[in-house]
Each structure stands twice: as C-alpha cells, then as structure tokens.
Amino acid sequence: MRKILVVGAGQSGLQIALGLQAQGYEVTLMSNRTADEIRSGRVMSTQCMFHTALQHERDIQANFWESQAPKIEGLGVSVAGPDGSRVIDWVGKLDGYAQSVDQRVKMAGWMETFAQRGGQLVIHGAAVSDLDYFSRAYDLVLVSAGKGELVSMFERDASRSPFTEPQRALSVAYVHGLGPRPEHPEFDAVRCNLVPGVGELFVMPTLTTSGRADILFWEGVPGGPLDVFQGVKDPSEHLALTLELLEKFLPWEYARATKVELTDAGGTLAGRYAPTVRKPIGRLPGGGLVLGVADVVVANDPITGQGSNSASKCAASYISSIVEHGDKPFDEAWMQSAFDRYWDTAQWVTKWTNAMLGAPPEHVLNILGAAGQLQPVADRFANGFNDPSDFENFFYDPDKAAAYLESVAPGA
Numbered sequence: 001m002r003k004i005l006v007v008g009a010g011q012s013g014l015q016i017a018l019g020l021q022a023q024g025y026e027v028t029l030m031s032n033r034t035a036d037e038i039r040s041g042r043v044m045s046t047q048c049m050f051h052t053a054l055q056h057e058r059d060i061q062a063n064f065w066e067s068q069a070p071k072i073e074g075l076g077v078s079v080a081g082p083d084g085s086r087v088i089d090w091v092g093k094l095d096g097y098a099q100s101v102d103q104r105v106k107m108a109g110w111m112e113t114f115a116q117r118g119g120q121l122v123i124h125g126a127a128v129s130d131l132d133y134f135s136r137a138y139d140l141v142l143v144s145a146g147k148g149e150l151v152s153m154f155e156r157d158a159s160r161s162p163f164t165e166p167q168r169a170l171s172v173a174y175v176h177g178l179g180p181r182p183e184h185p186e187f188d189a190v191r192c193n194l195v196p197g198v199g200e201l202f203v204m205p206t207l208t209t210s211g212r213a214d215i216l217f218w219e220g221v222p223g224g225p226l227d228v229f230q231g232v233k234d235p236s237e238h239l240a241l242t243l244e245l246l247e248k249f250l251p252w253e254y255a256r257a258t259k260v261e262l263t264d265a266g267g268t269l270a271g272r273y274a275p276t277v278r279k280p281i282g283r284l285p286g287g288g289l290v291l292g293v294a295d296v297v298v299a300n301d302p303i304t305g306q307g308s309n310s311a312s313k314c315a316a317s318y319i320s321s322i323v324e325h326g327d328k329p330f331d332e333a334w335m336q337s338a339f340d341r342y343w344d345t346a347q348w349v350t351k352w353t354n355a356m357l358g359a360p361p362e363h364v365l366n367i368l369g370a371a372g373q374l375q376p377v378a379d380r381f382a383n384g385f386n387d388p389s390d391f392e393n394f395f396y397d398p399d400k401a402a403a404y405l406e407s408v409a410p411g412a
Helices: 011-022 035-039 051-059 103-116 128-137 149-153 235-249 307-324 332-356 362-370 375-383 388-393 398-408
Strands: 003-007 026-031 072-080 086-098 120-123 140-143 169-176 188-195 199-208 211-220 268-271 281-283 289-292
Touching: 003 011, 003 128, 011 026, 011 051, 011 103, 011 307, 026 103, 035 103, 051 086, 051 307, 072 375, 086 188, 086 375, 103 120, 103 199, 128 140, 128 149, 128 289, 149 281, 169 199, 169 235, 199 235, 211 235, 235 268, 281 332, 289 332, 307 332, 332 388, 362 375, 362 398, 375 398
Parallel strands: 003 026, 003 140, 026 120, 072 188, 140 289
Antiparallel strands: 072 086, 169 211, 169 268, 188 199, 199 211, 281 289
C-alpha cells in the first residue's frame, strides 16, 4: 500500500486525503489545528464553489452540506456610476447551482471524517526540517499549506506571475440579517458590484457555523478609499466600516444591509497578497522532493472567486495523476507532469483573474453592457465562473467580442 503525506488541511489537502483514502492509499494528514480549533476560530476565506468543483466533492462522497447550504442559481453584475447610481445591472442564470460552505464548517467536518475512516491525523505545524525527516518514510509528500515557511520552498515563476505586489486590499464580514435583492427575491445569486477605480464588493449566500448567512467581501484598490481595514482588530468596528463604505459607494446594497449583524466574533477577516504562480517542486535540504498543491503553486487574487474552485480542481487532477501512476516512483518528472496537467485548467483562471484586476477595456464594457439587454450574454458570463476557459472564445479579443455580440443580437 502506497504511503502519502498531505501537509495542510484546507480544501485541496483534505479533498486529496479523503479521495486517496477512498482508493485504498495509506494517507497521513498533517494540520496545524484540530477540527475544534478550526470550527471555533476565525473565518479563513470567502468561497463560492461552482458546479464542476462541487461535482468533485460529490465524486468522493464528501458533499455533506449540500442539502443545507443555499443553492446559488445566478450571478449578477452591477457597475456603479460616479453619482452612486447603477449604470449596469443584470443577473445571469447558472446551468448548475453553486454553493458556499464556511471553511470552518467544511474543513472541521472533513478532518473528523478522515480520522473516522481510519486516516492518520497529525496535529503539528510542519517546518521544512520536519518534511526533510518525513519525506524518507513516504512515497509522496504533498504540500497544501498555502502560507508560511513551507511556501518559500517553491520558487516564483516570473514568466507566469506579472504582479509583485498585492492588487487588492481584502476585507470580509459574515453577517446575518441581509435582505434579498429585490430584483430577484425568489432565488439566490452571487452579486458582483464594481466601483470603477475604487474596487469591488461581492455578496454571497453561505452556510456558516450558525446556519444561513451572507458574506460581504470588499476588494479595494491599494491606497484607495476601500483600503482602510488594515489594523482594525475589533469585529464590530470592521462591520461598521464595511457598512459605511456600502452606504457611500453602493447604496442599493446598503439598502438591504441596514439590519445586519456579524454571525460571530470570528466572522471578519482582512489581508492582502500578491497573486503568484510558483514552480511546483520543492527541494528539501536532504535532497527529497515535495509537490506543491493548489494555492501553494497557483495563488490568484479572489476577484473572480476561483480559489476554492481551483483547489477542488487541483485535488481532483492530482488524485487522477496519482492513481493512474500505479506503483511507479513519484519522481521529479512525474511531479512536473502532474502539475502540468493541472495547469491546463489553472492557466485559464490565472489569465482571466489577472485581466479582471485591470481597468476593463472598451470591448469588455460592451459585453457587460450588452448582458443587461441580452440574457444569453449574461448567462454565458455567469457560467464562465464555472469554466473560465470559455472566456478565451469571446472575452479578451475585441474582434471575437464584437463577433459574439453580433451573433446574439436580435435578428442575427
């Protein structure tokens, strides 16, 4: 039986551990926190997982919260004008629903399931020296802990990383009491609100430790009016700032947020990081090799909501590569090929995300504007969040965009 060590208990690490466990591998999972510590701690992320990523969870029978989490059937885009009005406002319908489960709920539950199914769970914050020791005892070591010392083992890939600084200041609040969007009270949707030159607000329904909730997620241009959360430690002050900015820049979202309160004392988060693609193989001081997973090797800005989706897709891809490899050694060539297979999917996410961080060119504004009049355009853009490779066909190139809009225009 092949022995696999997974370091890091996030979306990808746990999904790999559960998936390989189900295939009969002897899996050890290393986490720096217990399930109870995760569940009672601070929120770790925003997440909205679209159909393909959710299906990967179903495939390993780990979709435990599917009946409880809100079913997100649409994705809406609003663009604020200089006077606070909406110059663009529409919602596209998703072909398959999306869902969001607070990672405190999911990671704690998955970790307990892994242990109940006989997996070896080690609670230890691993350092490079630990991996040097452990690597000799395992056929393969996967590193899915996306922060700290371990990430420094993986060299930045400058050819795939155009940014050296954070492109957004991030701020999250999980709340109860948000009203529905009056345009579509009958179904749940993620709402993407764009404030040109200032930043973005994303609103997404979620399942948290205390039941149904909503996430208010600001992405601010660094140094701009939304970049005010650094150093704010008090959760109630964090929420007050969130609402103040809503009232100023997005009055239509503020109108349904006047009665919100935080889900819990750990329901806020703020930070920033530079989007980075890294080379997938880490070299240990003793000569051993480890393979980087998900945002260890491909960390995109969350502006396109792809983090947990990419983590799920990476896990599914790596599981396939491991199982298909049989009893052959997990050498450097295999590690590179496993990453290359995942990059076939991840490259489209990175290209799209990096494009969305810049000021939208005229043809993109034309697409967003047309989506307000043409439902097929709204639906296609919304479904791009599930499959970003489709943007290659109509989004980046002005000629392709014009041809596509012409093809769906009335009377075409």
